[in-house]
Amino acid sequence: xxxxxxSVSVLYQLQETELEIESLRETLRAYIKxxxxxxxLNSERSALxxxxxxxxxxxxxxxxxxxxxxxxxxxxxxxxNDLYNGNxxxxxxxxNLQQEVGVLESQxxxxxxxxxIVLSQTEAVTxxxxxxxxxxxxxETEWRSEQSSLIAEAQKLKTAITEMKSKRDTxxxxxxLQMLERYNQxxxxxxxxxxxxxQGTCCGCRITLSTAQLQxxxxxxxxxxxxxxxxxxxx
Numbered sequence: 001x002x003x004x005x006x007s008v009s010v011l012y013q014l015q016e017t018e019l020e021i022e023s024l025r026e027t028l029r030a031y032i033k034x035x036x037x038x039x040x041l042n043s044e045r046s047a048l049x050x051x052x053x054x055x056x057x058x059x060x061x062x063x064x065x066x067x068x069x070x071x072x073x074x075x076x077x078x079x080x081n082d083l084y085n086g087n088x089x090x091x092x093x094x095x096n097l098q099q100e101v102g103v104l105e106s107q108x109x110x111x112x113x114x115x116x117i118v119l120s121q122t123e124a125v126t127x128x129x130x131x132x133x134x135x136x137x138x139x140e141t142e143w144r145s146e147q148s149s150l151i152a153e154a155q156k157l158k159t160a161i162t163e164m165k166s167k168r169d170t171x172x173x174x175x176x177l178q179m180l181e182r183y184n185q186x187x188x189x190x191x192x193x194x195x196x197x198x199q200g201t202c203c204g205c206r207i208t209l210s211t212a213q214l215q216x217x218x219x220x221x222x223x224x225x226x227x228x229x230x231x232x233x234x235x
Contacts, residue, residue, distance in 0.1 A: 007176060008231060011183050015192065017171065018168060028158065031157065034150055038143050041136070044135060048129065058122040061118050062118045065114055066115065068111050069111050072108045076104045079100055079101045079104065083097055179222070186230060190230055193230060194230060195225060195230040195233065196234070196235065197232055197235075200214060202228065207225065209226075209232070213225075213232070214234075217234050218234065
């Protein structure tokens with residue numbers, strides 16, 4: 001069994017090992033999160049989907065306007081045939097028909113102008129969609145490459161964690177059960193159970209220790225800080 005001084009030293013080493021394990025686990029969690037999702041790529045994919053929806057809407061509108069134009073042109077053609085085939089003799093009917101053609105031509109012009117605007121919009125969105133699709137493809141390629149690297153790094157971290165846990169178990173087996181219980185209680189309550197002494201100060205709470213406490217620590221006794229109750233450790 002270890003003496004008090006050795007036990008405190010091992011407790012400090014145990015604490016450092018557990019902190020290292022937690023640090024490795026935190027890094028591993030970050031890697032796993034990156035493997036599961038890529039916020040930048042997801043954002044680009046959403047933007048690409050939006051552009052494609054806009055493009056579909058514009059093309060549908062373009063087709064609808066073209067159908068209107070085609071319908072009007074058919075009516076204009078019929079009316080012109082009626083005007084010039086000589087079948088209509090009544091001047092009033094001819095005048096009305098001419099006026100109708102004028103209205104139809106005005107409607108056609110309006111729809112043609114609208115079509116030009118939609119075509120311009122479609123061209124701009126198509127260009128943006130092509131660029132966005134290329135960017136998404138590039139990001140997907142980079143992500144797949146990054147995933148391979150992340151998987152390899154994650155495996156290294158898992159191996160390191162396993163080794164550190166084995167090291168921790170070896171330390172735990174050498175510590176008195178009562179001492180270990182006190183350590184675990186302090187860790188649960190304070191987060192850090194063992195505090196180093198630097199220049200006569202407890203690094204846990206930054207309170208200056210008494211001469212008596214320092215002397216007790218130097219003689220190898222297990223001493224807890226009067227302020228934060230952490231176990232004191234002097235290098």
